[in-house]
Amino acid sequence: MTDQRARHTAERFREVYGAAPAGVWAAPGRVNLIGEHTDYNDGFVMPLALPHTILAAASPRTDGVLRVHSGDGSSGGGQIAELRLDALRPASDGGWAAYPAGVVWAMREAGLPVGGADLHYDSTVPVGAGLSSSAALEVVTALALDDLYGLGLTRQRLARLAQRAENAFVGVPCGIMDQTAAACCTEGHALFLDTRDLSQRQVPFDLAGRGLRLLVVDTRVKHELGDGAYAQRRAMCEHGARALGVHALRDVQYAQLPAALGSLAAAPQDAGPGGGPDVRAAVRHVVTENRRVEDVIARLDAGDPRAIGPLLTDGHASLRDDFRVSCAELDLAVAAAGAAGALGARMTGGGFGGSAVVLVEEAAADAVAGRIVQAFAAAGYARPRIFPAVPSAGARRLV
Ligand code: ADP
Numbered sequence: 171m172t173d174q175r176a177r178h179t180a181e182r183f184r185e186v187y188g189a190a191p192a193g194v195w196a197a198p199g200r201v202n203l204i205g206e207h208t209d210y211n212d213g214f215v216m217p218l219a220l221p222h223t224i225l226a227a228a229s230p231r232t233d234g235v236l237r238v239h240s241g242d243g244s245s246g247g248g249q250i251a252e253l254r255l256d257a258l259r260p261a262s263d264g265g266w267a268a269y270p271a272g273v274v275w276a277m278r279e280a281g282l283p284v285g286g287a288d289l290h291y292d293s294t295v296p297v298g299a300g301l302s303s304s305a306a307l308e309v310v311t312a313l314a315l316d317d318l319y320g321l322g323l324t325r326q327r328l329a330r331l332a333q334r335a336e337n338a339f340v341g342v343p344c345g346i347m348d349q350t351a352a353a354c355c356t357e358g359h360a361l362f363l364d365t366r367d368l369s370q371r372q373v374p375f376d377l378a379g380r381g382l383r384l385l386v387v388d389t390r391v392k393h394e395l396g397d398g399a400y401a402q403r404r405a406m407c408e409h410g411a412r413a414l415g416v417h418a419l420r421d422v423q424y425a426q427l428p429a430a431l432g433s434l435a436a437a438p439q440d441a442g443p444g445g446g447p448d449v450r451a452a453v454r455h456v457v458t459e460n461r462r463v464e465d466v467i468a469r470l471d472a473g474d475p476r477a478i479g480p481l482l483t484d485g486h487a488s489l490r491d492d493f494r495v496s497c498a499e500l501d502l503a504v505a506a507a508g509a510a511g512a513l514g515a516r517m518t519g520g521g522f523g524g525s526a527v528v529l530v531e532e533a534a535a536d537a538v539a540g541r542i543v544q545a546f547a548a549a550g551y552a553r554p555r556i557f558p559a560v561p562s563a564g565a566r567r568l569v
């Protein structure tokens with residue numbers, strides 16, 4: 171399947187650019203198993219790579235020109251975008267080409283000897299579904315350039331360059347999780363990442379071997395309040411850390427939480443606009459969420475993946491009630507999954523739409539998925555897209 175797609179992508183490259191590519195690379199989308207809104211608090215996250223990938227067929231160029239073409243017309247692909255490397259400026263191009271251009275820009279800004287390239291992309295990662303097609307696009311570009319120009323960069327370095335591209339060139343203030351997942355995940359594992367020191371560990375997550383399945387429920391909802399709401403959550407977390415005298419909320423231990431909440435109760439509460447969390451609720455979410463990541467790891471290390479179900483559902487309640495980043499469709503997906511006998515479920519990603527993950531017994535997977543679809547129909551919502559999240563490989567060269 172992958173071989174066939176790689177051949178097809180190479181063939182499309184030849185049609186677009188008139189010569190065979192030097193190689194074909196892949197990078198996956200991801201879901202986050204647990205650890206939400208912790209990455210800008212120096213906390214813990216635990217993503218896994220999906221089987222869905224963006225493939226890049228690429229060749230180097232010697233004339234300082236970058237050309238990009240995407241098979242995904244809905245993203246503004248279909249046309250070749252041509253850019254001169256010495257004219258790349260942050261936020262100069264609002265279209266999708268800013269993602270690959272930003273990677274080249276970040277590499278050159280870091281003093282790396284990277285030149286021009288022709289790139290053609292072919293994707294099976296749903297765009298804008300919270301599954302991080304943007305990071306897959308950046309990381310596959312970074313890996314292709316790393317190989318084409320013999321840079322010899324580590325996976326972590328590729329991830330940081332990709333994040334820099336998205337932050338400083340595209341202008342999206344994302345954390346490091348998505349790019350690290352795309353660059354570093356391995357098959358059959360979830361990736362534990364400490365976003366403070368970027369240390370990481372592959373945690374065995376063999377779903378099929380244990381008769382389990384993790385479903386992704388893409389609600390197909392994207393609420394527009396996203397940006398301002400994200401900024402408000404970050405501000406509340408920073409406010410909380412300042413009030414508690416710590417560098418980041420990561421520094422508040424779970425055992426200290428009651429005392430921390432007590433001390434914050436004495437301070438004036440400025441709840442955010444638009445129904446956002448007050449500072450105590452924000453602190454409670456981040457501190458308990460970091461604890462849930464540690465508990466999930468302990469249960470997986472103990473060989474008991476079924477036992478993580480309640481932690482996922484607790485995490486959803488915290489995101490819904492304390493951090494207030496869920497929405498009616500995500501809440502319905504989680505409630506319907508629970509009512510249909512799922513082991514646990516939660517929203518995943520930034521919130522206000524996007525996707526949920528549902529842990530189910532393999533034998534019950536179809537029935538649970540059917541109940542979620544029914545619940546959405548009864549509520550008058552668009553039909554969700556549901557598929558299994560098989561823990562898959564990170565970025566790699568295919569051809
Ligand atoms: P997410 O990362 O959750 O999928 P984002 O809004 O962060 O959503 O990134 C989506 C953007 O990434 C698209 O609007 C497009 O600009 C770019 N993109 C993703 N996949 C592709 C692709 N296959 N071809 C061209 N652009 C893509």
Ligand code: MG
Nearest residue numbers: 302303304305
């Ligand atoms: Mg993204």
